[in-house]
Amino acid sequence: MKKTQRDLYTARLSKQILDADLQPDVGVRASIINMFRTNHAALAGLIVILLIILAAVFAPLITRYDPNALNLANMRKPPSAEHWFGTDDMGRDVFSRVIYGGRLSLMIGFVPSVISLVLGTVLGLMAGYLGRHVDAVIMRLADVVLAFPSLLLAMVVMYTLGSSILNMFIALSIINWAGTARVVRAQTLSLKEKEFVEAARSMGVSRFSIVFKHILPNCLPNLIVLFTLDIPGAIMWESSMSFLGVGDPNAASWGLMVSQGKSYAYMCPWLILAPGLAILVTVMAFNFLGDGLRDAIDPYMKT
Amino acid sequence: MDNILEIKNLITSFASDGRKERAIAVNGVDLAIPRGKTVGLVGESGCGKSVTSLSVTGLLAENGRVESGEALFQGRDLLRLSEKELRAIRGNDISMIFQEPMTSLNPVIPVGVQVAEAARLHEGLDKATAKARTVEIMRKVGIPEPERRYGQYPHQLSGGLRQRVMIAMGMLLKPDLLIADEPTTALDVSIEAQILRLMRDLQRENGTAILMITHNLGVVAEICDEVYVMYAGEVVERADVFTLFKSCAHPYTRGLMGALPRMTPKGQRLYNIRGTVPNLWAMPVGCRFAPRCEFAAERCHGEKPPLLDLGGGHLCRCFAPRGLEDEHHG
Structure with missing residues (x-):
């Protein structure tokens, strides 16, 4: 099973936090702004992501054709001035379908990433701060999730619950929360021994406030990076699963388009190239941005 | 009170x-x-x-x-x-x-x-x-x-x-x-x-x-x-600040005072209390300071001294509290 960027980052981060005392993140904002000035790949990533989001939001204004309008007289036409990315086997405009598919793929990138971020953060904070049994239960659960190959686990969930977009969100959330929980737990373990936590306790601050008002803000920079790397991960997983036929067959995401176009791969390569490139560009943009943010936030990466 | x-x-x-x-x-x-x-x-x-x-x-x-x-x-x-x-x-x-x-x-x-x-x-x-x-x-x-x-x-x-x-x-x-x-x-x-x-x-x-x-x-x-x-989890001396600096009585306190850097003739070494703090799992039976005390007697090693009142609220946990006049180190 391949290791994603995110897995590597998660593993390294957990280790680092436990190894060395994490430096307080000072001037993170300034560091990020500075990073965008020097790291043009990250800046390009940010711009591309914004463009893709804008395209998805304003899809009706950009496209000339209804993505689902069939035109059997105009099947499998190569790219032209009329149809920029050609038409598919049912005469639908591929460009429109890619733009509209972007709505779905972005949603698939964001929604499960938000869910797994929130879930992983809360569970990680609980495990790290409460310790003992709570920690043991949550971390063994995380181990179980991490022990399965992610794709297999997600496919099992999809098979069990049925192929729908909602179940896709659930499956992707399940495979992603554990890594986040580990990172947050490691950081919480280190943060809760800090004097400022003791100082807060000595002022009568409740445990709930200590966790969410004092410890959580210190984890935010890393969470932002994890989130940025979660999104392309989710898009990739969804594409893989749609390609393998366990996605929602009615949700025209990029992955499904590639899957449906594969029968015509030699005859009409644009059917897989267009959505394939869309996936590639989006995932790379997020990865460049995530890398840049990580370098800006993570003082240990700087050389 | x-x-x-x-x-x-x-x-x-x-x-x-x-x-x-x-x-x-x-x-x-x-x-x-x-x-x-x-x-x-x-x-x-x-x-x-x-x-x-x-x-x-x-x-x-x-x-x-x-x-x-x-x-x-x-x-x-x-x-x-x-x-x-x-x-x-x-x-x-x-x-x-x-x-x-x-x-x-x-x-x-x-x-x-x-x-x-x-x-x-x-x-x-x-x-x-x-x-x-x-x-x-x-x-x-x-x-x-x-x-x-x-x-x-x-x-x-x-x-x-x-x-x-x-x-x-x-x-x-x-x-x-x-x-x-x-x-x-x-x-x-x-x-x-x-x-x-x-x-x-x-x-x-x-x-x-x-x-x-x-x-x-x-x-x-x-x-x-x-x-x-x-010292080692116990109060060994209590006094108001003037009494403490003028006439501290416990050998440990006197050691601390003696270890303060002062303007002294050149060549004199700074006093330090010998030994280290006892291990929490191996506390001495008697006075906890006895193993490091230069005045320790037989009794100090076997029996724990009580916190004695030397008058005026000056308390000291030592069998033989001393005045500053017989202090020779420092």
């Missing part, structure tokens, strides 16, 4: 990995803090002075436990209060200042917000009122441009300023008792003097009693009214 806090026979233990027995870190400490006065708690690292204060405020680490004793504060025994009741007292009636101003402030929260938190928590003030009050106390503790500093992060402040912020935090709600755990150890000497003066001024103004935990006898001389000297 008007004591704001009276600790009686406090015993605190710690669990340690791989050992069945719990280590006794504080062994029967009695301590009284008169209202509005400053009491020093002196001793070397690991003697139990911080553990004493943490036991009283219920802030012991997870593996620590108060075995017995009582700590009377405003007629209530702090050691028997629930966490919720203690939370209402902490920061409001009893506040604490810690050693490291660098790490005692949350790096990602503006300092003003951190100070204001106590006011919002205990007095339920709204944001604007709490901010006004915070700015006022920040000005009072000598932070220039408090309105601007309010929104700044800890890394934008110097060490001295940060400790002033901590003091502002501790004094905001005019507590009855301020526990200061090595508040000046991390600071320059000149800043140290300023901070001590500030604490004394605020104390006079608010009638706050201070428990000053330190290993620095200079700080004790500067600010304390009474002093307790701790």
